[in-house]
Amino acid sequence: MRHIPTTSLRSGLLALLLSLCLALPALAAQKEGLLLVAFGTSVPEAQPALTAIDQEFRAAFPHSPVVWAYTSSIIRAKLEKKGVHIGDVNAGLEELARHKVDVVRVQSLHVVAGEEFSEMERLLVSWLARHPDSFKAVYLGRPLLESRQDAGEVCRAVLAATAGKRQPGEALLLMGHGQSHGRGDMVIEGMRAVLADADPLAMLATVEGSRGFDQVRAALTSGRASVVWLQPFMVVAGDHARNDLAGDEPDSWASQVRTLGLTPRPVLTGLGELPGVRAVFVRHARDSQDDLLKR
Ligand code: CO
Numbered sequence: 001m002r003h004i005p006t007t008s009l010r011s012g013l014l015a016l017l018l019s020l021c022l023a024l025p026a027l028a029a030q031k032e033g034l035l036l037v038a039f040g041t042s043v044p045e046a047q048p049a050l051t052a053i054d055q056e057f058r059a060a061f062p063h064s065p066v067v068w069a070y071t072s073s074i075i076r077a078k079l080e081k082k083g084v085h086i087g088d089v090n091a092g093l094e095e096l097a098r099h100k101v102d103v104v105r106v107q108s109l110h111v112v113a114g115e116e117f118s119e120m121e122r123l124l125v126s127w128l129a130r131h132p133d134s135f136k137a138v139y140l141g142r143p144l145l146e147s148r149q150d151a152g153e154v155c156r157a158v159l160a161a162t163a164g165k166r167q168p169g170e171a172l173l174l175m176g177h178g179q180s181h182g183r184g185d186m187v188i189e190g191m192r193a194v195l196a197d198a199d200p201l202a203m204l205a206t207v208e209g210s211r212g213f214d215q216v217r218a219a220l221t222s223g224r225a226s227v228v229w230l231q232p233f234m235v236v237a238g239d240h241a242r243n244d245l246a247g248d249e250p251d252s253w254a255s256q257v258r259t260l261g262l263t264p265r266p267v268l269t270g271l272g273e274l275p276g277v278r279a280v281f282v283r284h285a286r287d288s289q290d291d292l293l294k295r
Contacts, residue, residue, distance in 0.1 A: 030136070032064045033101030034285065035092045037120050038109040038235060040070030042078040046236035049272030053109060053235075056278040057285070065099045067092045071116050089123040097134045106292075107141035107285040109235055111176065111271070112184035117143055128292055139288040141281070144235075144271070145187050150280050151194040157276025159199055161269055162229050170265075171225035172202045173216060174233040175245045175253060178209025185210050191233075201225060204233060207240055213253055221260055228257045229265045235277075236270040 034057055038050060050068075057066050069092035070076050076086055087095070096104055106124060110117045121140065128138060145151060162172060174195070176188055188211060192204040201223065205216045220228060230253055232241035246254050246266035254264040271277045 030102045031100065032061065032103045032105060033096040033099055034061055034064050034066045035069060035089070035096060035104055035106045036066060036109060037069045037071060037089060037092070037106060039116055040072045040075035040079075040086065041236045041238040042075050042082075043236070043238040043242065045242070045268070046238035046270060049236040049270030053272045053278055053281065056275075056282060057107070060282045060286070061105075064105075065096065065101065067095045067099075071120055089120055090127050093124070093127050093131070093134070097131070102136045104135050104138040105141060105285045105288065106138060107281055108143045109272070109281060110143040111233070111235065112145055112187045113143050114179050114184040124292055132293075135293065137294075138292040139285075140290045140292055141285040141288045142290070143284075144277065144280055145191055146284070148190075148194075151191050153276055153280050154191070154271075155194045155198050157274040158195070158231070158233070158271070159202065160276065161231065161274055162267060166229050166265075167227070169225055170201070170227040170229060171220065171223060172199070172229045172231065173220070173253065173257075174202070174204045174231050175240065176204055176206040176209075176233040177240065178206025178211070180208045182210055207244055213256055217256075217260070220257070220262065225262070227263045227265055229267060230254060230257070231267045232270060234270060235272045237268040237273075238270070241266075241268050241270070 036053065036057060041047065041050065054066060068086055069089045070086045071089065073088070076088065079086055093104070108117050108120060124138065124140070144154060158174065166172060178184060178188060188204060188206055188209060195202040195204055203216050203219060205211050205213055230245050232245055234240060243249065244252055246252065246268060249255060254266055257264040
């Protein structure tokens, strides 16, 4: 057996301890910043959902600057005319670089990883390719619905929104966005299954995508419900919620429900206003291991 002199062992341990003590503050000093990315809204009544999300993230990450970006250039331009400046993804990263953060947590506030999410990811990756030394890590937080756990938590949050008001036997029809070319259809199908398991009278259809109002009409008329609660399944209760869901036009879902001889009860609450939904977004931001800088 090789003999190690106690003194060298002791000094070796001391050196190790010393280097750990020096390394720890450096680790702790890693400054984090958040970039919250939403489609955006120019409807003032829809703002409470985004404000609630903003407060939730500031409380969950008290030492991190929180920067917002809207992916919709049309909405950014509309807001700019009203004197409200919200930047795009590039501007958000530039701002966090000015804050000298080491680690960026980007959180998508999209419901499904559809076209908007992909565009956001492309913008992030191309900016980072042009500015490779700006950050040490950039974690990408996935949209609301990715896992069975997400669907379960969102289902509970959504059903809780009308709990106590919706009577037994009354239906609930949720309006998701969806996409015309079908991206996200299967996520919507999964969410629909989770909802139906929890509450047979809860239905989900979308403005675009394969499952619209026409696909739930039969279920609405064959059921015994005479009252149909209508609730947006979008982060904000914006234009779609106010016009396509609850509006007076003959093709709004409220009007179509009325045409079936049923009573519509619109609830204009965006998903972002539901605490259980915000908790999923925060969890995704916290748990993300998807570092866009990792080669
Ligand atoms: Co739309």
